[in-house]
Amino acid sequence: QVQLVQSGSELKKPGASLKVSCKASGYTFINYALNWVRQAPGRGLEWMGWINTDTGNPTYAQGFTGRFVFSLNTSVNTAYLQISSLKAEDTAVYYCARRMYVSGYTLFDYWGQGTLVTVSS
Amino acid sequence: DIQMTQSPSSLSASVGDRITISCRANQTIYRYLNWYQQKPGKAPKALIYAASTLQSGVPSRFSGSGSGTDFSLTINSLQSEDFAIYCCHQSYSSPGTFGQGTKVEIK
Numbered sequence: 001q002v003q004l005v006q007s008g009s010e011l012k013k014p015g016a017s018l019k020v021s022c023k024a025s026g027y028t029f030i031n032y033a034l035n036w037v038r039q040a041p042g043r044g045l046e047w048m049g050w051i052n053t054d055t056g057n058p059t060y061a062q063g064f065t066g067r068f069v070f071s072l073n074t075s076v077n078t079a080y081l082q083i084s085s086l087k088a089e090d091t092a093v094y095y096c097a098r099r100m101y102v103s104g105y106t107l108f109d110y111w112g113q114g115t116l117v118t119v120s121s
Numbered sequence: 122d123i124q125m126t127q128s129p130s131s132l133s134a135s136v137g138d139r140i141t142i143s144c145r146a147n148q149t150i151y152r153y154l155n156w157y158q159q160k161p162g163k164a165p166k167a168l169i170y171a172a173s174t175l176q177s178g179v180p181s182r183f184s185g186s187g188s189g190t191d192f193s194l195t196i197n198s199l200q201s202e203d204f205a206i207y208c209c210h211q212s213y214s215s216p217g218t219f220g221q222g223t224k225v226e227i228k
Binding site for chain 1: 122152153155157164166167170171174208210212215217219220222
């Protein structure tokens with residue numbers, strides 16, 4: 001069965017960096033794009049961007065350029081989200097989500113369990 | 122960016138009730154509208170795509186309708202496991218934007 005398993009919660013100080021992993025199983029990794037979605041405390045979902053798992057080409061939403069980097073290791077079917085120069089406002093749950101594409105429509109059909117990132121001094 | 126507005130922001134209902142949640146886009150998104158269900162501390166779960174197509178495994182008591190700018194999610198005969206937050210999401214243009222969510226609570 002399809003699974004996306006993310007790395008565990010992180011507590012970081014402002015200015016630090018972190019890397020969240022998203023390991024995929026149960027399907028052909030390079031056939032589906034992986035998206036990243038943020039959910040700040042008490043707020044809605046915010047799309048951060050996506051990475052083409054075939055080419056490795058990332059696309060970032062506005063507001064997620066510069067400090068945010070999407071990457072892959074296709075040998076272990078894993079996508080990564082790296083955030084540098086962490087700020088308190090980066091505190092959120094970060095989700096990876098597989099993008100399904102059917103008849104011209106897209107849907108995030110499978111999601112990781114989420115990674116809570118807390119940035120605090 | 123396309124703005125997605127849901128209403129109501131919360132509602133109270135009883136098991137067995139029929140409820141409808143609305144989602145409005147500030148420009149046409151044709152039928153590029155998805156619905157997700159999210160329970161506390163859990164990842165969102167896909168319910169509906171293309172405005173009205175049920176994702177595999179989703180019970181038939183869930184249905185979606187609409188096109189253009191106005192959409193709705195209906196749950197017939199609400200079950201205890203349906204109490205959650207429901208969120209719409211447009212996939213017509215980048216960035217894909219989400220509604221703020223509608224919390225369905227037990228009356």
